[in-house]
Amino acid sequence: MSRHPLFLALIAATAALPALAQTPPAAPTARTLDTLIVTGTRAADRTVAESQSPIDIITPETLQATGTPELATALSRAVPSLNFPRPAITDGTDAVRPAQLRGLAPDQVLVLVNGKRRHTTALINLNGSQGRGSSPVDLNAIPISAIERVEVLRDGAAAQYGSDAIAGVINVVLKGSREGGSLTGSAGKMSAGDGEQWNLGADTGIALGDSGFLHLAAQGGHQDNTNRAKPYNGVVEQRYGDPEIDSGAFSYNTQYSPAEGITFYSFGSYSERDVLSNGYFRWRGDNRNNTAIYPEGFLPQIHNVSEDRAFVVGARGYTANEWNIDLSYNHGLNHLTFDIENTHNRSLGDSSPTQFYAGALEATQNVLNLDVNREFDVGWLAYPLTVAFGAEWRGEKFNLSPGEPGSYADTGLMIPERDAAGNLTGRMIRAAGGAQVFAGFKPVDAGHFNRESYSVYLDLETDVTDRFSLGLAARAEDYSDFGSTSTGKLSARYAFSDAVALRATASTGFRAPSLQQQYFQSTATNFIDGVPYDIVTFRVTNPAAIALGAEPLRAEESTNFGLGLVLQPADGLYVTVDAYQIDIDDRIYLSENLTGPVGDYLAAEHGIFGVQGGRYFTNALDTQTRGIDIIGSYNWALDTSNLGLTAGYNRNRTTIERIAPNPASLEAVAEQYGVVLNRIGRVEQGRITKGTPSDKFFLNGIWTLGSFSVDATTTRWGEFTTYGSAADGSGDQTYGAEWTLDLAFNYRLDRWTFTLGGDNVLDAYPDLSVAGAGGRAWLPYSTQSPFGFNGAYVYGKVGYRW
Numbered sequence: 001m002s003r004h005p006l007f008l009a010l011i012a013a014t015a016a017l018p019a020l021a022q023t024p025p026a027a028p029t030a031r032t033l034d035t036l037i038v039t040g041t042r043a044a045d046r047t048v049a050e051s052q053s054p055i056d057i058i059t060p061e062t063l064q065a066t067g068t069p070e071l072a073t074a075l076s077r078a079v080p081s082l083n084f085p086r087p088a089i090t091d092g093t094d095a096v097r098p099a100q101l102r103g104l105a106p107d108q109v110l111v112l113v114n115g116k117r118r119h120t121t122a123l124i125n126l127n128g129s130q131g132r133g134s135s136p137v138d139l140n141a142i143p144i145s146a147i148e149r150v151e152v153l154r155d156g157a158a159a160q161y162g163s164d165a166i167a168g169v170i171n172v173v174l175k176g177s178r179e180g181g182s183l184t185g186s187a188g189k190m191s192a193g194d195g196e197q198w199n200l201g202a203d204t205g206i207a208l209g210d211s212g213f214l215h216l217a218a219q220g221g222h223q224d225n226t227n228r229a230k231p232y233n234g235v236v237e238q239r240y241g242d243p244e245i246d247s248g249a250f251s252y253n254t255q256y257s258p259a260e261g262i263t264f265y266s267f268g269s270y271s272e273r274d275v276l277s278n279g280y281f282r283w284r285g286d287n288r289n290n291t292a293i294y295p296e297g298f299l300p301q302i303h304n305v306s307e308d309r310a311f312v313v314g315a316r317g318y319t320a321n322e323w324n325i326d327l328s329y330n331h332g333l334n335h336l337t338f339d340i341e342n343t344h345n346r347s348l349g350d351s352s353p354t355q356f357y358a359g360a361l362e363a364t365q366n367v368l369n370l371d372v373n374r375e376f377d378v379g380w381l382a383y384p385l386t387v388a389f390g391a392e393w394r395g396e397k398f399n400l401s402p403g404e405p406g407s408y409a410d411t412g413l414m415i416p417e418r419d420a421a422g423n424l425t426g427r428m429i430r431a432a433g434g435a436q437v438f439a440g441f442k443p444v445d446a447g448h449f450n451r452e453s454y455s456v457y458l459d460l461e462t463d464v465t466d467r468f469s470l471g472l473a474a475r476a477e478d479y480s481d482f483g484s485t486s487t488g489k490l491s492a493r494y495a496f497s498d499a500v501a502l503r504a505t506a507s508t509g510f511r512a513p514s515l516q517q518q519y520f521q522s523t524a525t526n527f528i529d530g531v532p533y534d535i536v537t538f539r540v541t542n543p544a545a546i547a548l549g550a551e552p553l554r555a556e557e558s559t560n561f562g563l564g565l566v567l568q569p570a571d572g573l574y575v576t577v578d579a580y581q582i583d584i585d586d587r588i589y590l591s592e593n594l595t596g597p598v599g600d601y602l603a604a605e606h607g608i609f610g611v612q613g614g615r616y617f618t619n620a621l622d623t624q625t626r627g628i629d630i631i632g633s634y635n636w637a638l639d640t641s642n643l644g645l646t647a648g649y650n651r652n653r654t655t656i657e658r659i660a661p662n663p664a665s666l667e668a669v670a671e672q673y674g675v676v677l678n679r680i681g682r683v684e685q686g687r688i689t690k691g692t693p694s695d696k697f698f699l700n701g702i703w704t705l706g707s708f709s710v711d712a713t714t715t716r717w718g719e720f721t722t723y724g725s726a727a728d729g730s731g732d733q734t735y736g737a738e739w740t741l742d743l744a745f746n747y748r749l750d751r752w753t754f755t756l757g758g759d760n761v762l763d764a765y766p767d768l769s770v771a772g773a774g775g776r777a778w779l780p781y782s783t784q785s786p787f788g789f790n791g792a793y794v795y796g797k798v799g800y801r802w
Contacts, residue, residue, distance in 0.1 A: 038115055039151040039171040040160065041471070042373050042388035042459045052471050052491040052503050053155040054564055054578040054629060063144050065711050066742050067188055067759050067795035069199040069221055071147070072099045072139040075170075076786075077713065077742070079152055080648035080696045081629055086242060086788035087129035089779070091438055092336060094243045094277035095304040096123045096138050098131030101167040102154070103625055103652040103692045104582065106136035108511055108556075110157070110165035113142070113172045114253070114267055116312050116369070117161070119332025122361035122398070123306075124516040126537055126590065130691050130784055132684075133590030133617060135363070135516040138334065139170070141271040141308040143249040145184065145201035146217030148175045154578065154629060156560030158509030159473040159489035162392065162455055166509045166558045166582065174253040174267055177205035178213040181802055186755075188795025190226055191763055195242060195790060197223035212256030220248035225276070226790050232776045239299060240779050241790060243277035262317035273306045276341075279437030283776060285422020287415070288432050292350045300343040300437035307335040314369075323374045330367035336360060340407065340438050346431040347411040356407035359441035363516065364397040373459075383463035390457055397450045398515035403440025408523075409433060410609060430609060432534065434523060439534075445521040451481040453512070467495040477510075481518070485510045485555055493566075501566040503578075509560060513553035513588050517617045535593050536602070536614040544606040548594060549666030549679060550616040559583045575632040580625075583657070587621040589688075592681040594666075597673035620660040620679050623688065627652035641705040651695040651718075654688055656680075686723025686732070693718035693737075693786050711744040711757075717786045724771070733782075735767045740787055755797035763792040 037046055040053045048057055056079055063074040076084035076099065083100040087093050098106035106125075111118040121138045125131045150172050157165040181204030189196040199221030206214045226241030249271035257263045279300040282289045289297055314328030338358040345352045373388035402408070410433025417429040434440060455477040463469045471491040478484040489507035496502070521539045538545035540553060564578035595613035602608040630649040636642070659680050662670070670677040695718035703710045717738050724731015744757035766785040772778040781789035 037151055039169055040153040043386045043461050052493045053505055056152040058150040060147055067757055067793055070140045071142055071144055080650035083692050083786050085130055085784055085786050087783040088240050090127040090129045092123045092304055093125045093129050095275035096121050096306055098125055098134055098136045103654050104167040105134045106131040107134040108166040110161055110169045111137035114174055116330050119365035120363055122334045122336045122363035124520050135514045142172055143217055143219035143251055145203045145219045146174050146251040148173045155505055155562055156507040156509045159475045159487040159507055163512045166511055175215045176253050178207040179205050184799040186795055186797040188793055190790050191792035195224055195226040208256050214254040216252050218250045222246050228789055230778050230780050237281040239278040243275050246274040248272055264315050266313040268311040271308045275304045277302050285418050287418055288346055288436055293344050298342055301341045302438055303339040303341050305337045309333050326371040328369045332365045335362045340435040343436045345406055345435055347413045347433040349413055356435040357404045358407045358438055359403035360401045362399040366395040368393045381462055382465050385462040388459040392455045395452045396515055399448050400446050402443045402446040407435045407440025408442045439523040441522055449515050449519045453477055453479045469493045479512055499568050503564045505562040507560045509558040511556040518553055534611045536611050538614055538616045540616055545616040547665055549663035554586050554619050556587050557585045572635040578629045580627055582625040585622045586619040587623055588617055588619055589621050591615045591618050591679040592684050594677055596675050601669055618679055622658035623654055624657050625654045644702045646700045649697045682723045683725055690721035691784055693720050707748040709746045713742045715740050720784055722782055733770050738764050740764050751801050753799040757795055759793040761792055765789055
């Protein structure tokens with residue numbers, strides 16, 4: 001008889017428990033509700049339970065409760081509204097995967113470290129993955145071993161923090177102890193026999209005299225690739241799954257107080273991720289293959305090295321009249337290289353090299369920040385009024401460096417044409433130029449781009465009475481490339497009793513177009529309805545893009561509304577229910593792949609040969625997102641053990657409110673060739689509205705008996721849909737909801753902890769994709785699956801603390 005994952009999770013978490021009715025509920029020793037928060041508030045004494053906005057506290061125990069060494073993956077299992085799929089054959093996105101909050105774009109979430117803005121990755125996600133067109137922060141560059149906790153603010157906060165904070169804010173708080181530390185090692189593999197990996201992590205605290213500390217952390221590991229491709233005629237040609245990864249990261253966090261009232265601080269990190277991912281197999285009869293080099297065809301590979309570094313230094317203190325002042329400098333950089341291996345340039349003929357340096361991307365951020373706050377006693381207020389204000393300068397750079405000449409060369413070589421079956425047609429065609437799978441960045445693509453911005457803010461917050469708290473924030477920003485904008489936020493909380501409170505927020509926000517969105521340009525292979533196409537991504541200033549309708553990018557503007565209920569009906573029980581609506585105007589999105597006659601048009605009118613289409617970024621969308629988050633936790637102290645339960649649910653729906661009509665220039669191209677061209681067509685409309693799970697539910701139980709504990713989490717990942725380009729919907733597919741179950745058995749012996757665990761222990765997979773079934777192009781699972789498609793992962797872990 002089959003067992004439902006929810007049933008199995010409850011059994012695993014409660015096995016061998018004594019009669020529950022014998023002992024009443026009791027509050028946990030250390031309550032997350034009493035944790036002082038630093039995200040979404042300037043007040044010094046605000047706790048989770050008192051927050052005017054919904055906020056989650058993710059502890060290091062939660063982050064390390066599964067077998068993953070990745071921060072984003074761990075967060076996706078603990079935050080119901082966070083989505084982190086595992087795309088494959090998506091070029092650089094295989095190496096730097098994006099995460100989404102509340103179904104919005106990955107770059108509509110602001111990431112902070114110790115309250116300071118984190119820089120984004122240089123990569124821009126271009127291919128068929130969620131987050132297409134975004135350049136978000138690389139969460140996985142931050143080592144889990146360095147983290148004290150993660151605060152996830154599920155509310156718009158642009159008026160408090162500036163650009164990007166539309167869906168919410170993720171604040172990573174680093175460890176800062178003066179002593180102690182830990183060492184952890186883990187190893188495991190997929191039940192399918194591949195994906196073997198190991199990981200080591202360590203951290204330690206060092207006292208600096210009586211008034212300072214230095215906390216160091218490091219993490220490193222290796223992961224073999226996985227492959228879930230189906231065979232064609234009995235042979236597995238393709239590789240489809242997680243890439244091969246070698247990674248290492250280091251971080252520090254330090255502060256020192258030479259005298260009362262002044263503290264100097266600094267923190268930073270360095271990480272390097274070496275990733276080997278795979279492109280689409282070129283079979284021997286493909287026009288892009290040269291049988292003199294690859295008699296049986298070839299599988300091109302992309303070798304990315306992502307180097308990420310961040311550094312913050314600052315001083316904070318207080319004056320004689322009780323003003324708190326924080327002045328800091330923040331530097332961040334991400335450098336991403338592209339080396340193409342096991343490939344060739346068809347236009348170079350038989351003498352083509354089989355590997356190329358294709359170029360590099362680099363994004364840099366520099367921030368000067370001043371924050372000032374003080375509490376004032378106001379006669380008609382029951383409690384002090386916190387007044388905070390500040391100013392910020394931010395400088396951003398984006399560099400695109402060209403590859404070696406052979407990586408992008410197009411010699412105009414004419415070769416015999418082959419049909420879909422690989423048979424010669426008797427015609428001659430122009431050979432595809434550039435390295436296969438990823439043509440190198442050309443000198444005309446390359447460039448160094450920069451901008452700067454200035455901002456000021458004012459933030460007021462107080463407890464008006466014992467039951468009623470109120471917050472007001474306003475911010476003004478000016479950008480050198482697109483102009484100025486202003487935002488505001490109003491938040492409130494009213495406690496009807498100690499057990500029931502109501503909270504609400506209303507805010508406006510914005511997101512500036514990234515430099516990557518404005519200036520990136522390249523050529524790469526993309527899949528459209530399962531067929532590979534070579535597509536040019538144009539920067540919006542390119543004459544060819546302008547001829548296809550590109551316009552200068554504007555900032556996105558948002559309006560957020562939130563209404564929440566906070567319940568603490570019994571000791572140890574905490575429930576929050578938060579509904580939200582997020583309207584975004586002029587949403588920046590990467591256009592549909594404009595194909596059909598566009599390839600011929602680009603060759604005839606702009607001298608761009610060997611490609612089948614083009615695309616560019618546009619502000620052509622208005623969207624509305626509505627949803628609800630429900631979080632509940634309960635702790636039960638038993639006679640000889642303890643049971644902690646946490647449940648979370650998110651339901652989310654995005655609709656498109658407006659698609660801007662095609663510019664006249666794009667309509668002219670369409671009329672010239674007698675076709676219909678849409679900047680935002682069915683494929684991208686589907687990705688926005690149906691590409692993320694419609695809902696997600698998880699239930700976690702931790703049962704502790706002395707030195708032994710069991711950690712079980714079952715998750716239901718809701719259905720999602722992929723759209724094809726056919727107007728009749730024949731290429732659409734809805735993937736049903738799936739359940740997964742994670743288990744970990746822990747035993748503590750003095751300072752040691754031994755763990756045997758499994759993620760997705762029931763070996764769940766998403767539905768098989770119908771597109772291309774049985775053919776050479778059949779990639780069996782959707783890359784939009786929210787839990788991937790690797791199957792079960794079994795691991796062992798050993799930890800030591802001092």
